[in-house]
Amino acid sequence: MQKAVAAERLQARTAPEAGSWNGGGLRMIRWLALETDPNTSNTRPPDFTGARKVVAKHIGGDQFKRRAAKPSLPSVRPWFQPRLPSSVQGKEPVQGDAWAPASRPTACKRQVFGDCGKSSEELDMDKVTAAMVLTSLSTSPLVRSPPVRPNEGLSGSWKEGGGVPSSSSSSGYWSWSAPSDQSNPSTPSPPLSADSFKPFRSPAPPPDDGIDEAEAGNLLFDEPIPRKRKNSMKVMFKCLWKNCGKVLSTAAGIQRHIRTIHLGRVGDSDYSDGEEDFYYTEIKLNTDSVADGLSSLAPVSPSQSLASPPTFPIPESSRTETPCAKTDAKLMTPLSRSAPTTLYLVHTDHAYQATPPVTIPGSAKFTPNGSSFSISWQSPPVTFTGIPVSPTHPHPAGTGEQRQHAHTVLSSPPRGTVSLRKPRGEGKKCRKVYGMENRDMWCTACRWKKACQRFID
DNA sequence: GCTGCCGGGGG
């Protein structure tokens, strides 16, 4: 079996240049395949060392060239023997249910959140967003970014947007509006209408924001769970001013409201200079928007429950925020177990720990043509989340703090010309494992400087 | 600099 896989893989990876391989390569594959099996290696003539005519050139190229084989047989064996099983095991986890065991603990974490139905990122995002919104209503990452909010703990993505006020309009206002918007403690500035502000108000904003977020998510990944609503909703305009949740049915109205109430513009004097735009957003209201809003926040959303088999009740819901965020990458695994999105997630996971592109196809034919690529690039981005803790991803991206992962990010990856070159095997190969001195123990492929057949990625 | 390995070549 392994052989088959190995061979296939070899073929697959070389597919792009299949032509060359077809020639002699294929043949070689066949051959190498035989050798792949641990047992077969034993089969090799015991005098394999003797076979080598080469003596040591000098240590170069492959470093030390084939040095006169030492009487390694007996001594080597023990080394080699144990190796095999290990190698097998080594790959087992990756391909198989490596995650199965580990999943349990992580799963718990996930559960805490109570939302297991959807993709973790999305959830996180939702969460985060919701939290933010609650804290200070006024946000709509995608659309109009609210002024300010310089240091945002969580997704710093929009920071940019917020930080940069529209050039037009009086910057003076910005100066003070910023602090006000930021945090509740001391908020002298906005003379908002005290009436409309109260804990109750909060729920209102979240819904729409949440929706936006969610929809964004839809764009990025495919949303498994059907979102209710969508039909019969009316467009309203909501004031995003800190504690003002005023909702008006007309843009003009909301603008006026903002201009007069929040921006302190006197009377009607000047028409909208556009600044108001930043303080309101249009929302689609459903009859029971409130209920919805709550549900999105509460872990017991109906839609979600459907997807998640909540094994554990997990009462407390306290600050699980942070931990969850940090684990987001891993969370996917456990989640996959239960969620319908399994396949997709699994892919991600594997791609993550194994190797990016071409290697993924465990067994399927998979041709290096257009569509398939999506897989390769998809995985990385998926893991993203603007959250600080960017896991172990190769993409250094240089700046650790860089914000702006942006939702747009997704669009870029696919484009491209793919066939870059092979990603290059990840794990250690014979050469590294056994070392030059034990070259005899290498798999044939390695000895021939071909793709290793023993330690396949 | 080391590794992995493609592509090419020699016997």
Added chain:
DNA sequence: CCCCCGGCAGC
């Protein structure tokens, strides 16, 4: 065919 190696590219 079997085997080797130059040389490139990722790390």
